Structures are given as C-alpha cells and as structure tokens.
Amino acid sequence: MPRLRTKLKLITFLLPLLLLVLYLSNVVLNQQKIGVSVRISDLGQVVVAEIDGDSWANGQLQQGDILTAINGQAAADYELVQKYKVIERAETLDVIRKGNEGEAARLHFIVEGRISNWSLILHLVFPSVSLLLFLVFSFQVYYRQKHDRAANILILFFLSTGLSYFSSTASGLVDPVGRITLGWSFSLLPVFFAHFMREYLARYKEDFISLICLRVLYFMACVAGSIVTLSALTNYSMLLMESKVLLVFFSSTNVWIVCKLIAKYYKHRTGELQVLFKFTLTGHVLAFLPFLLFYSVPELWGVPVVPAEISAVFLFAIPVVYFYLFMTRRLFDIDFVLNRFLYYTAISFIPAVLIIGLMVGILKQSQYTWLKWVQIFLVVYFILTVFLFAKEFIDFRLRRSFLKESYNFQGSIERFSKQVSRVMKISDLEQVLVREIRAILPVRELVFLKLTYDQETGYHSLTGTERLKPEIVRSLQERALHPAVGELIALPQGVGLVIGHYRMTHELLWIDDKDNHTSLNLDERTWLQTVAHYCGIVYENLYLIEGLIEDLEAQMKDQQDVPSWVLRLIFTLSENERRRLAADLHDAALQDQLIWYRKLEALMLDYPMKDELWKQLELIKEGLLDVIHQIRQTCNELRPPLLNEMGLIEALEQLFAEERLRSNYSISLQTNMTSIELNDSQILAVYRIVQELLRNAGKHAQATDIQIELEQRGEQVFFHYKDNGRGLELSKLQDSFRHMGISGIKERVRSLDGEVSFFSELNKGFEVRLMFPLVPTSRNGEGGDSDDHHLAG
Template identity: 60%
Template sequence: MSKWTNNIKLAAGWIALIVLVAYLAGVIISQRDMGIDVAPNADGRMAVTAIEPDSWGKGIIKPGDIVVNVDGADPLQSEAIRTYGVIVGADHIEIERQAPDGSSYTITFPVDHGVSAYGTLFYLVIPGLSLVLLLIFSVYVYKKEKEDRAAKLLILFFLSIGLSYFSSAASGLLNPVGRITLGISFASIPVFFIHFMEAYLRNYQERFITRTGLRAFYLFASLVGMMMVLSVIPGIPIHPYETTALLAFFVYANVVIVYKLISKFIKHRSGELRSLFKFTLTGHTVAFLPFLLFDAIPGFFGLSFAPAKLTAIFLVAIPVVYFYLFITKRLFDIDFVLNRFFYYTTISFIPALVIIGLMAVIMHQNQYTWVKWIQSFLLVYFMITLFLFAKEFMDYRLRPHFLKETHDFQGSIDRFSKRISKVMKRSDLEKLLEREVCMILPVRNVSFLKIVQDKSMDRPTVSGDGNADPEIEAALQKLGYKPAVGDMIRLPAGTGLVTGNYGTTQHVLWIDEKVNHTSLNMDEKNWLKTIAHYSGIVYENLYLIEGLIENLETEMKSQKEAPSWVLRLIFTLSENERRRLASDLHDAALQDQLIWYRKLESLMLDYPMEDGLLEQLDQIKEGLLDVIHQIRQTCNELRPPLLKEMGIVEALEQLIQQEQIRSNYSVTLRAEPSVIELNDVQILAVYRIVQELLRNADKHARASQILIELEQRDSELYFYYKDDGRGLQLTELTDSFKHMGISGIKERVRSLDGDIAFHSEPGKGFEVQLTLPMNPHSEEGGENDDSYFAS
C-alpha cells in the first residue's frame, strides 16, 4: 500500500510540475517584456526613467517621456505602476513627448504581443533547457538512489534551481504565479543544498551544520516565501521588503555555505576529504564568480559587462558538480583541471589584447564606448581559452589523421623501453640506441663518445668509436660545463645527446645532420630527450652492477670464506630458481599428465575392451598416477606450499608427517612457544635445514629416533637436532663439506649471521645446535604466491 501511495504522490508531483511549467511558458510566450521603468516627476505625472536593453521599449520609448495613459486608463490605476514602477501587460501606451522646439505632442504606440527572438532565447530556450537537464538529473538520481535521503534532497535542490531560473522571466513580467514560484524556489536553493551536504557528509562521519542551524534556515526560508506570497495580494503594502528579504537571505545563506566549505577545506587540507571540499569550492566559484565580476560588482558603479540573464547560466555548474559527485562517488582531478585553466587563461591574455587592439585600430575606437570594448575583450578572451582547451583534445584525436608524415614517436618509446629491459652490457645498449635513432630519424651517421672529467687535467678526455669527425671530439673537449642526461649539445656538425652520466663519465650520442638538411624539430628533440633519460637509467644500473661484481671479486679474494651477504644472495637466487622450476613442472608436466590420465580413464570407460588389454591399460593408468604423485611431491619439495602462511612450527609438523610416511624413523618435535615469529627468509632457511637433516638421517645415518627442538630465547631462535643413527667423526664431516649436502646447513646459518655446532661420534648419533638472530620483518620482497602447489 505504501508503494502505491508513493507512486500516486510521485505522479501527482510530476503532473503539478508539468502544469506549472506549461503555465509559466505560456505567460512568457504571450506577454511581451516591455522594459519600461516609470516614476512620478515633480508635477506628479508618471515619467519614463529607464528603458531596459533588448526590450520592446528600447528605441521606441525614451527616458523623460510622460505616460499619459495605458490601455486608455490613468497610469496610476495600474497595480504594477503604483507598486513596482514598471509597465507590463499593456496593449497600447499613449505618451507625451517634448519636441526640440519646446512644444509637446502625444503619441500612441501599440505593443507587439508575443515574445521576441531575444526573449525566446534568454527567457524560454536557455532556462527551459536548463530545467530539462536538471529534470533528467533528478530522474537518474531517483532511479539509482531512491532509498537514499541525500538523493531526495539533491533532487529538491535540482528542482529549486530549475524552477527559479525558469520562473524568473514570468516573475519579471509581474505574473503572480511566477513571483510566488521564484520566491519559494529561490529561497529554497541554499536550504536544500545545506541539508543535502549535511546528509551526504554523514557518509564520511562529518557534520556540515547543526540541527538547530538547519531548522533556522528552513524557518527563514518559509518566512521569505510567505512574504513573496503576500506581495502578490493587492492592497498589502509589502513591496520592496519582500525582494530585499529574499536577496538578503539568499546572499547570507550562500555566505554561510562558502564559509562552511572553506573551513572544512582548511580543516581537511591534509586529509582524505581535501579534494572533496576543493571540488565543491570550485563548483561554487564557477557558478557565482561570473555574476559577481561582470554584473553585480560593476553594478555598484552603474555598469554591466555581461547581463545577469547570461551569467545565470553558470549557476548550472553547481547541480552538474553535485550530480557527478553523488552518482559517480568520485572526483575530477581538480588540480589537473585548475592548473590547465590558469595556464590557458594566462597565455590567452596577450592574444586577446592584441586582437582587440587591432579591432580598435581598424574599426575606429570612437564608435564604441569603453564598456563595449571590455565586453568584446571578455568575449575574445573566453573564446581563446575555450579553443586552447579544445586544442588539447583535437591534438589527441585529429593530429595523427592530418599529420601523416609525423613519426610514431610514442610507439618508438614503447618499443625502446621494452627492449632496454633485456640489456646486460653497455655495448648492447649502444646498439639498441643506434638502431632506434636510425629507424626514426633520416640521419647519415651516429657515433658514441665518452667524456671523462679528469680533475688532474684542464680539459676532459674524449674518446669515441671512430665514426665521428675529430672536430666533434675537439668541440666536446672545449665544453665549459658538465652536461646532464638529456642535454642536447650544439656541435660543428650534427647534435650531441647526453645519454649517460655516472661519476666523472658522460656518454654522448653524436647524431649527424639529417639527409634532408633540416634541423631537428620540437617533436624530434622531445623524443630524443625521452630516450636519453631511459638510457641514462640503464647506464647507471650497468655501472652499479659492474661495481658490485668488482666488490664481490675483491671480497672473495681477501677472505677465505664468502661474506654472509654473498651467501644470502646465493641462497636467494637458488630459491628463486627452485620456485621457477616448481612452477614450470606444475603448470606444464603435471597438467599434461593429468590430461592424459583423464583421456585414458575416459577411453577405458567409454569403449568395450578385452580383459587382457583392459588390465594393461589399468597398469598404465596406475603408472601415470604414480608419475603425477611424484611430480606433485617434487613441486612441494622444491617450493613448500603455503610456507609463509603456516609459519615455521606448522610447516615443520607437516614436513615431519610426510617424511615419516616414507621413512622408518619417528620424529618428536618440541616447539616453545607454539607460534614463533620469523621472517620469510628465516622460515625458509630453518625448513631447508630440517629437510636436509631428515634426508641425511634416512639415507646415511639410518636413525630410528629423532628429536627436534625449537625455542625462542629473547631475540634469538635456538634449534636443536639429535638422532640415534650411526654417527661419524667430526673431522670426516669437516673434510667432506665440499662433497656432502649437509655442508649447506652451515652456509645457510652463516648467511643469516647465526652460529652452529655439530656433535657426533661413531655409533652415538648426530647432534646439531644452532642459534639465529630473530627478525620478524621480512627481508625478501615480491615473492609470488605459491598456493597453487597444494593442488
């Protein structure tokens, strides 16, 4: 029942809105805007004081004319003239005009009915399109978010803007319905906006206004609306207080809104809501600034650079901004837009000024007032700014179609960036550079030069591959500065492009003159600088790798044992290779085996076979199952699944359970506490150590009982291993480090800066004690997810 009631209310609202809009449109179409302001003169007669531009009276009625009668009656009998001092809705006007010789004569002017072309555009078409647009917004918001209270308030905000704009013309014609509609809707705009912001910001746990303040705004808006209703009742002398109250309330409410937005922006200028409030502030600025700068503020000096009916169009920016904000739940990159706006308005100023200056010279400035020239300047300025915005789009969309001869610089950059990722030597990088430059530019020759800045010498040393002329090398030696990567050096012939810079060494790519004898254009220069910066990064990385290898060789020569960081690097590389091999086995060999197994199983089920053949195929199927099991087991050994997720204790429990199934020993694991926090590298190291010890116990020690203890002692991990196997001489163990897999245990422990000790005698088992410094923060970054190995 409630849904049916809501549908009836919604339909009734739509019908009322359509009827109201149709009535107001009829008023605008049928009644001409006369634009005549009158006031009593010294003799008590009604004299014309002003004629509005683009109205019926412009060019027909003159200021100073005396209104004798309107539609054959005394002007003072008209309620519009007595109360508002304007003439509206007349069929004919009789005026008394003074001739140049001082005599007076009367003229009767019939009033043309129907709206003018100017009025059709600014009073009907533009407000009507704005209202239709806001109605579309309202319907879309209602369909998408009909249960959201903020959505309903946003719809009321849209409708109040649309109705106030559309009814302004009828209100100007002193139509009672138009005045009431304008007064109520105009007063409701800021109130509905404040209420909407209060409801919307609740999603962010933010208040826009207190409940008491909101109620006060609704109360004042109701009072203003009531005053507008009373103003249309004849005999109630309330004018002009209702208009003053309406404008004062609207201005005050918007001042409060802007103040709230600015204070919220300042409060959240470093938080997540900064862009939200900057976005809303920009919307209000775009909506109100044209009216303030071009009409309201100049109005204090009796000027107007743009009529209010034109600047009112910008008010649509507010509903557009909040429609986008509410529906998409996203924001424009407002900083990106504003930066471009300021940039384009800056570079548009001089061209607009030049254009207006030339127009003044050609058209003789004395024919126009300075206000007209300011209006022309603003129009040209605005059009140039819009053109620059549009040019950015046209460059992207149209330039490739019109400038067919332009090289594919973007494709070259993409291709070059992909290829340099595989470069391992400087010579390979230089070959790649030469190939790309010769592919894009029509040049005769290129050469690679190296500049070494030697402090002991006055001039740098320049060496090359012999393809450049000696005068090029001489010119580079005379450089009085150290060029940076991407710099383009003017040379006696061609251009030098700095492609690498490391320490005292600069790499320069010399590019010969183009075969068509033209200089490098802007696009070509930008492209060369881009690939130079890519190359500079690769040059620096190659130098760093070479330095790292040299340091490693020096360390290995100066020490009998490899440093811990070298061991850690080796083990990391080893584990990465294990992971890749396990991934390849799982994704290729294992999946192929499963496919063939399912095909064989389907073949045995779908087709009748002899018992002997069926038995042989069944043996093949069991053999395939064994191979699948072995591959899966190999994958799990190469890279244990879910090792990081399980933690060291649970991982060891699973490893021990698997090993005991295949071996003849029993293992006791004691871990204190039950969860030990280690980083990924340490977990993997302890796991591999236990894996190696259990394998050794099965193959060499022939143990039956194994004890493993893990204990967390302050900032160290204590590990103890003991079995009852055959044991061995420790000297034998020491001598066999280069030949036994167990020697890797010692290297792993040393790579993590730990200590290890072995205890063993023949017939008395084997013991291992080790300690590792605990560091729960991971040292290994970017490992792939290995969870698929569990399948």
C-alpha cells in the same frame, strides 16, 4: 497498493508543476518584453529612465520621453508604474517627445510583434531543457535512493534550481506567478544545499551546519519569499526591496557556505575527506562565483556586468556535480580538472587582452561603453578557456588521424624498453639505441662520445670525436660542462644528447641533422629525452657491474681458475641488477601502460561512439594488453616471482607449465627432493640452468621430448637433463649477450662448487649431468636475494 500510492504521489507532484510550467511558458510566448524603467518627475510626469537593449522599446522609445497614457489611461495611474516603475503588459503608449530645439511631438505606439528567435531560445528553450534535465536527475535519485533523507533534500535542491531559472523570464515580465515562483525557489536554493550537505556529511560523522543555524536559514528564506509574495499580491511598491533582499540573502548565504567548505577543507587537508571537500568546494565556487561577481553583486549597484540568464548557466554545475557524486558515490580526479582549468585560464588571459586591444584600436571606442567592453572581454576570455580545455579531448579524438608519427614514438618507447631489459653490456645498449633512433629519425650519422671531468686539472676531456668537425667539438666543449641525463645540447650541426652518467664521466650521443635539413620538432625532442632517461638507468647499472668485474679480473689476473665465491658474488650482483631492472620496468613502463589501458577502457564505457571507432579502440586495447603481458613476461624472466617462497620444485613445475603453452615439446620431471630445502643461490642457479636448457631446446634443438631428473644422493644433489633434439657439436656453440650458453652453465655450476658434463652429437640429442654439494665448501661472498614484492606476478 504501494505502486498505486506512488503513482498518486507522482501525479499530485507533477500536475501542479505541469500547470505552472504551462502558465509561465504562455507568459513568455505571448507577452512582449517592453523593457522600460520609468521615474516620476517633480511635476508628476512619467519619464522614461532606462531602456533594456534586448526589448521592444529599444529603437522605439528614447530616454527622456514623457508617457502620458498607457492603455488609454493616465500613465501615472497605471498599476505597474505605481508599483514597480515599469510599463510591462502595456498594449498602447502615448508619448510626448521633445526635439533638439524644444519642440514637442506627440507619438502613439502600439506594442506588438512576436518574440525573437534568440529570445525564444534564451528565455524558453534553455530553461525548459534545464528544468527537464533536473526532473530526470530528481527521478533517478528518487528511484535509487528514495529512503535516503539526503536524497530527498537533493531533489528539492534540483527542483529549486530548475524553477529559479525557468521562472526568471516571467518574473522579469512582472508576472505575479513568475515573481512568486522565483522568490521562493531562489531564496530556498542555498538553504537546500546547506541542508543537503548537513545530511550527506552525517554519514561521515562530520558536522556542516547546526540544526539551529539551519532553522534560521529556513526562516530567513521564508521571510524573503513572503516579501516577494506580498509585493506580487498587494499594491505595496516593494520591487526595489524584494530584489535587494533576494540578492543579499542569496549572495551572503553562498559566501557563508563557501567559507564553511574552505574551513572543512583546511581541517581535513591531510585526512581521508580532503578530496571530498576539495571536490565540493571547487564545484560550488565554479557554479556561484560567476553569478555573484558578474550579476548578483553588481546588481546591488545597478550595473550588472553579465545578464542573469547568462551568469545563471554556471549554477547548473552544482546539481550536475552532486548528482554524479550522489549516484556514483565516486569522485572524479578533481586535481586533474582543476589544474588544467587554472592553467588554461592563465594562458588565455593575455590572448583575450590582445584581442580586445585590437578591437578597441580598430573600432571607435565611442561606439561602446566601458561595460560593453568588459562584457566582450569576458565572452572572448571564456571562449578561449573553454577551447583550450576541450583541446585535450579533441587531440585524443583526432590526433591519431592527423599526427600519426606521435603514435610511432609511443610504440618506439615500448619496443626500446623491452630491448634494453635484455641488454647485458654497454656495447649492446649502444647498438639497440642506434637501431631505434635510425628507425624513427631520418638522420645521417650518430657518434658516441665520452665527456670526462679531471678533478686534478679541473678540465673536461672529450673522447670519440674523430668523426666530428672541429667546430662541433669546440661547441660541445664549451656548452657540455655539467649536463644532466636527457639534456639536448644545440650545436652548429646536429644536437648532443646526454644518455648516461657515472661518476666523473658523461655518455653523449651526437645526432646529425635530419636528411631533410629540418630541425628536431617538439615531439622528436621529447621522444629523445625519454629514451635518454631509459638509457641513463641502464648505463648506471651496467657501469656498476662492469666496474666490479674489471676490479675482480684485475685482482685475479695471474690466476687460471676463478674461485667459486667470486662466481657466486658475480652471479649475485647480476641477479640483483636483473631484479632492479625488472623493478624499474614494472614500476615505470608497466604501470604507465596499465594507467593508459584503464583510461581507454573507461573512455570506451563512458562515451558513445560509432561501431567502427569502437572496433579500432578495441584493437588498441588488445594491443595494450599484449604490451602489458610482454612487459610482465620480461619482468618474470629477469626475476622469477616468488621463487624462494615457492621452492625449487614448484617453481620448476610452473616454468614447465608456461613452456608447454609456448612450445610444442613435452617435459617430464622425476625428483625425490620435495622435502629438501636448498639455499637461495642454489635454487636460483638450478632455475637459471633449466631456463637456458629449455630455451635451447625450443629455439635450436627442436626437441619434442625432454626428461629431467633431480635427486639427492647423500649430501650431493644430482641433476640430469636429456632431450631428443638434433644435437650439436659442442666446440661450435658460441656465447652471446642473449644466451647463457655452455660457458654460462659451467660458471653457474662452479659457483655451487659442483661439476658438470655435456654429451651431444648431431641428430642424437643433448644431455647434461651435473652435481653439487648441499653445503658449499666455500661460503665467502654468498648473499641472499632481497624482497621481490615490486615485481609482476
């Protein structure tokens, strides 16, 4: 029974709508648009006053022609002449036309011919597709939200929009049914919108319009619709009145709605509803402003700039926007769209003016009226804006095929960010930078320079210029006075790139011209500036570390053994820098990769595409996931997440689990320290030592079995490591910036006031034994690590 009742409701609704659509379509197809407005002269003659350019009369009749008979009867007695001052539905016309010398000619016209293809598309196909689209919207909303009062009002708003557009042509042909349909749907359209906003915002406990105001609007809309109905069904001549009433009511109501939306947006500009009101305000202005500015308001003075059929197309933005809002209950990024729309409309204005200026200069101005030139300008302006707006999406689709080098830049930045995360010295950073630039740019030479400002003399000194020509040095000294990181300095040969700054010293990189003698293009400049900003962060951190170490070394110049508290301080600073670098990577590179991954995923879900393109995008998505994983892994290696919170044993178990996935050796851990709480420095030191030993076991020792013991014996902590790898001669093990090595392990243990011993022979494995006290004998310089909530999990 409920289903039967629903079907009966649909039939009751759709049958009259279908009959109405068929009737109006028949009017458009079979009634020729004559397009003539007439006036009654003082002598009672019917005179042609205006001729529509897109009509049968254009080229047949002329302004000033005197109509003597219409369909065989006196023109003054024709019903539509008396009522509307038009001659639509005429089949024959008798005309008196006066010549230039005053002679009069009697002409007889038969109104015939079929509707043109353009008129068919503009007046029937577009309206039919639009009405069908709104019906689909209405059914979607009804089936999903049929018990929601706001949904029912939204459906009425959809239908009134579709019927207004569909019946406009039949109304222009002075068909009574068409005029009545347009009069009621057009007048109720803004009222339905206001009613919908009232119901929709009620769920947010926000008032949009009072019940009394809403009833007043419905009453006024009914008055406007009744005036149109009365004019269509009676002999009262009310064409001018009904048109003015409809336009004034429609325009004033929408202006009032926009004012209400502006007031709501201003009220909630800092609250949770700010985005919602910005969204609705933008959609409403975009939909109604062209119709109001270019048709509705000018029509009140009889000079519409754009035909109603064209300007009404923008009204579709409102139903589409609110259908999306109501069905998804989400807001798309309106700031992203709005900022680009404003930007593209701004930069399109001057080209549109130039195009129209050239057209005016080439064509004779007398060929067109000022109104026609305004229309042409608006068309050109609109096309330019839409093209620029669509260019971003075109770029996204085609740029990879035509501009493959831009994707090399993106991959280079990802690769470079991973490499600098492992850099521990300035010289290593410079090596990484040189390799990356040479891999991307075909340049002949690169030179690192230092620009130092002397406060006493007020001069800048430039060092490292031995390989540069004198004119390049002079140009650098003149132009590089107070450069910012990432700045590119134009030089007689090549460019200067500012890659770092610390105190009074700027790090510069001179980049020679490319091998093909071409200048750097925009993408290459942007890539260099991005790489320079990465370098700037690392330079500053490395300068801080190296500066502090140099100061400590200077103070301990005469001492053979570095105190353990200094080692603890150095390791603490090193870990802090690791944490800062990991945070920078996490908050910058990783977040950017996640954003691009989500955008790509949303694009693949929202847009249909060919299987081949889908597979390619799927590969790109998998590649992004790999990059994201690598960045997370790098962040975890720089600063193990939740190390202090988990405790040493659980952190080691997690490390072992990860190593078992990446390596082919087994790990066993024996411990009695599950209840012992080590301090932060001890936990981190043991963790780093185990990391280095596991790294050595996988990359160098080729071990298959690793045994680790961690025990407390009295007030001492004992650690024993043993593997079955190929072993090594300890004297030949060298340190590098990538590996902590034996010296690093020794320094770690010394920072804990402990002792360490190494045992190894070729093909007999590698063994480490160390011990350190639970309470260090010296506490000077100790410091815990700060919060790691910024790091990747």
